[in-house]
Amino acid sequence: MSEEKKGFFGRLVAGLTKTRETIVSGIDSIFSGFSSIDEDFYEEIEEILIMGDLGVNATEQIIETLKAKVKEKKIKEPSDCKQLLIDSIKEQMQVEEAAYRFEEELSVVLVIGVNGVGKTTTVGKLAGKLKSQGKKVVIAAADTFRAAAGEQLLEWANRAGVEMIGGQEGADPASVIYDAISAAKSRKADVLLCDTAGRLHNKKNLMEELKKINRIIDKEFSQAYRETLVVLDGTTGQNALSQARQFGEVADLTGIVLTKMDGTAKGGIAVAIQSELSIPVKYIGVGETIDDLQKFDANDYVNALFDVKEDREGA
Amino acid sequence: MAFENLSEKLQNVFKNLRSKGRLTEEDVKAALKEVKMALLEADVNFKVVKQFIKTVQERAIGQDVMNGLNPGQMVIKIVNEEMIALMGSETTEIALKPGSEVTVIMMAGLQGAGKTTTTAKIAGKLKQKGKKPLLAACDVYRPAAIDQLKINGEKQGVEVFSMGDKQNPVDIAKGAVEHAKKNGYNVVIIDTAGRLHIDEDMMAELAAIKEQVEVHQTILVVDSMTGQDAVNVANLFQEKIGIDGVVLTKLDGDTRGGAALSIRAVTGRPILYIGMGEKLSDLEQFYPDRMASRILGMGDVLTMIEKAQEAIDEDEARKLEQKMKKAEFDFEDYLSSMGQMKKMGGLTSIMGMMPGLSGMKMPEIDEAQAEKGMKRTESIIYSMTPEERRNPSLLNPSRKKRIADGAGVDIAEVNRLVKQFEQARKMMKQIPGMMGGKRGKKGRFNLPF
Numbered sequence: 001m002s003e004e005k006k007g008f009f010g011r012l013v014a015g016l017t018k019t020r021e022t023i024v025s026g027i028d029s030i031f032s033g034f035s036s037i038d039e040d041f042y043e044e045i046e047e048i049l050i051m052g053d054l055g056v057n058a059t060e061q062i063i064e065t066l067k068a069k070v071k072e073k074k075i076k077e078p079s080d081c082k083q084l085l086i087d088s089i090k091e092q093m094q095v096e097e098a099a100y101r102f103e104e105e106l107s108v109v110l111v112i113g114v115n116g117v118g119k120t121t122t123v124g125k126l127a128g129k130l131k132s133q134g135k136k137v138v139i140a141a142a143d144t145f146r147a148a149a150g151e152q153l154l155e156w157a158n159r160a161g162v163e164m165i166g167g168q169e170g171a172d173p174a175s176v177i178y179d180a181i182s183a184a185k186s187r188k189a190d191v192l193l194c195d196t197a198g199r200l201h202n203k204k205n206l207m208e209e210l211k212k213i214n215r216i217i218d219k220e221f222s223q224a225y226r227e228t229l230v231v232l233d234g235t236t237g238q239n240a241l242s243q244a245r246q247f248g249e250v251a252d253l254t255g256i257v258l259t260k261m262d263g264t265a266k267g268g269i270a271v272a273i274q275s276e277l278s279i280p281v282k283y284i285g286v287g288e289t290i291d292d293l294q295k296f297d298a299n300d301y302v303n304a305l306f307d308v309k310e311d312r313e314g315a
Numbered sequence: 316m317a318f319e320n321l322s323e324k325l326q327n328v329f330k331n332l333r334s335k336g337r338l339t340e341e342d343v344k345a346a347l348k349e350v351k352m353a354l355l356e357a358d359v360n361f362k363v364v365k366q367f368i369k370t371v372q373e374r375a376i377g378q379d380v381m382n383g384l385n386p387g388q389m390v391i392k393i394v395n396e397e398m399i400a401l402m403g404s405e406t407t408e409i410a411l412k413p414g415s416e417v418t419v420i421m422m423a424g425l426q427g428a429g430k431t432t433t434t435a436k437i438a439g440k441l442k443q444k445g446k447k448p449l450l451a452a453c454d455v456y457r458p459a460a461i462d463q464l465k466i467n468g469e470k471q472g473v474e475v476f477s478m479g480d481k482q483n484p485v486d487i488a489k490g491a492v493e494h495a496k497k498n499g500y501n502v503v504i505i506d507t508a509g510r511l512h513i514d515e516d517m518m519a520e521l522a523a524i525k526e527q528v529e530v531h532q533t534i535l536v537v538d539s540m541t542g543q544d545a546v547n548v549a550n551l552f553q554e555k556i557g558i559d560g561v562v563l564t565k566l567d568g569d570t571r572g573g574a575a576l577s578i579r580a581v582t583g584r585p586i587l588y589i590g591m592g593e594k595l596s597d598l599e600q601f602y603p604d605r606m607a608s609r610i611l612g613m614g615d616v617l618t619m620i621e622k623a624q625e626a627i628d629e630d631e632a633r634k635l636e637q638k639m640k641k642a643e644f645d646f647e648d649y650l651s652s653m654g655q656m657k658k659m660g661g662l663t664s665i666m667g668m669m670p671g672l673s674g675m676k677m678p679e680i681d682e683a684q685a686e687k688g689m690k691r692t693e694s695i696i697y698s699m700t701p702e703e704r705r706n707p708s709l710l711n712p713s714r715k716k717r718i719a720d721g722a723g724v725d726i727a728e729v730n731r732l733v734k735q736f737e738q739a740r741k742m743m744k745q746i747p748g749m750m751g752g753k754r755g756k757k758g759r760f761n762l763p764f
Contacts, residue, residue, distance in 0.1 A: 149459075150459075200567060200568040238542065239358070263425070264547040265543075266544070
């Protein structure tokens with residue numbers, strides 16, 4: 001497939017096209033189909049947000065906020081509600097300015113998540129991005145469980161042109177991390193990216209293994225800034241909350257990478273997680289090429305979600 | 316945890332629905348509102364939920380509440396039955412050609428659903444059944460996908476047919492089928508690359524494989540954690556290439572797996588297997604009834620109700636309840652309640668049916684050990700005179716010694732049992748409400764949920 005260079009917004013819009021079609025056609029008919037703001041009206045909004053995987057709780061919160069504002073500002077027109085709704089979600093999804101500090105200093109980025117969400121791909125893409133910014137990157141291939149995971153990552157490392165430290169299948173992942181830290185130090189790398197094996201968050205022994213990896217990084221590389229990204233599949237439903245919650249118990253999560261956002265999934269779970277756990281989405285994956293990992297922009301994201309066409313700026 | 320939340324919620328609603336003989340519209344709507352939320356939290360697609368709730372509502376309103384159930388349980392019973400019906404009522408196997416005829420199976424799905432792992436797992440299963448499977452490595456896109464399949468195939472002792480990553484997947488599939496025919500393989504499983512259902516080119520590739528190789532079974536692999544989007548995925552795969560069956564992966568996580576219901580509703584195709592772990596042996600048969608209770612999050616509460624209904628003699632239960640309330644519960648009652656418990660399938664079986672406990676593995680409870688303990692308790696009680704059983708306060712040290720000798724246990728064990736018994740009696744006095752008898756119909760022995 002010939003993928004032209006698109007700006008972030010264009011890419012996101014392309015990825016979110018289907019998203020918008022479903023969510024927005026619903027929204028538009030709501031905002032135009034009702035003549036007054038009543039319970040039925042709110043119920044319809046609720047349905048649409050739930051269809052977007054925002055989840056029951058986040059949806060209820062959003063509606064409550066919306067109701068309060070409508071009352072406060074004495075809004076009578078359903079159409080005026082739209083901007084309010086968009087604004088409140090935007091506000092909620094805003095990423096702090098300091099969110100990407102790890103790109104600026106000596107840092108270790110630990111990438112974790114359940115099976116099949118796209119951790120290895122994310123590490124590969126991230127390596128490419130950092131490398132193109134002129135950083136010296138080392139990758140640790142600590143997924144020693146899945147067959148050929150190391151080979152997969154090596155392919156990405158080669159594409160990005162960075163060095164990878166790996167181990168045999170079945171090797172202790174913590175020892176791979178240990179070796180990678182030594183390598184990163186001796187090569188004076190700016191960023192050490194650690195890929196890990198996919199693990200379901202309810203598997204105790206695998207989560208213990210993650211704790212061990214975490215401890216080793218703290219102990220052996222204490223001078224490095226810590227960034228811990230949990231990768232969530234954008235097509236995942238409410239279970240993503242449980243994932244974020246339980247990975248958060250074994251490692252201090254500093255951000256979320258939301259992958260597979262180029263399909264028809266609405267990725268609304270990001271709003272739910274932000275709302276319930278206050279973990280910001282930092283990156284969004286919208287395709288399979290190395291350029292398809294983008295910084296998350298709340299404005300663009302919500303605009304694209306609700307098909308707001310003004311202030312379209314490429315990045 | 317998700318499981319507990321739902322059960323608690325439903326129970327709270329159903330508390331308000333007790334002591335009525337027939338399901339009124341109001342009752343049903345109140346109950347179904349919670350069921351609806353529960354299903355949405357379980358990621359069942361909104362439209363599927365809406366349709367489902369409508370069906371149940373029509374069926375439930377005006378129904379007589381079955382003898383022995385409260386209205387809330389009655390609604391759940393109907394909900395459960397409808398879900399099982401929707402899920403396909405029975406287990407289905409992959410249809411294979413007889414003897415040496417070659418069956419061609421094609422795997423399809425989104426990225427990261429678990430196709431490659433599932434492919435190898437299915438091969439291993441078929442090999443166990445005496446088939447001779449061949450795996451075809453047609454994922455030429457994802458780096459190292461072919462290596463992954465090769466390693467997994469090796470672990471299963473199944474050969475992998477590969478032509479590297481420079482060939483067209485259609486040609487590889489053709490080559491594999493030819494290779495199979497020449498070399499006496501009777502099943503070919505084609506592993507394909509993960510793809511988005513809206514990616515026209517990639518979907519066309521699958522259609523081309525199907526067109527140029529005679530594919531007998533197309534299996535869609537879906538991550539059980541998928542959200543509302545599951546309907547779009549299933550719909551497009553069905554529409555563009557046509558599917559014959561579904562494998563749901565990653566069900567060893569804590570997802571409620573509502574996607575199963577959505578996919579089934581959209582495609583009408585059976586769910587064949589569920590992935591229950593990373594080991595290649597962790598591919599299990601799909602049971603619609605188990606999936607229904609998982610999505611609903613009620614454990615196997617209904618099964619428990621049914622079993623309890625069969626097992627517990629009403630009069631006996633009423634007497635027992637009265638005795639418990641007055642703390643007149645004696646060793647005779649202890650014996651008979653133990654007997655009832657056995658009829659219901661033993662301690663672990665009952666715990667497994669409890670909502671919130673069912674999903675968990677319970678290493679703490681060693682079933683054999685627990686049953687053994689119950690046997691010993693039984694033999695101690697049998698060593699008492701009827702008089703002593705009815706009036707435990709008679710038990711002085713010399714009587715206890717005699718009982719210990721009779722049961723072949725140490726006197727300390729008799730002491731422990733008597734002590735536990737006294738404690739249990741005290742507890743029952745404190746919480747008569749737990750037995751629920753007051754509100755249940757005819758003072759029946761209601762279970763505490």
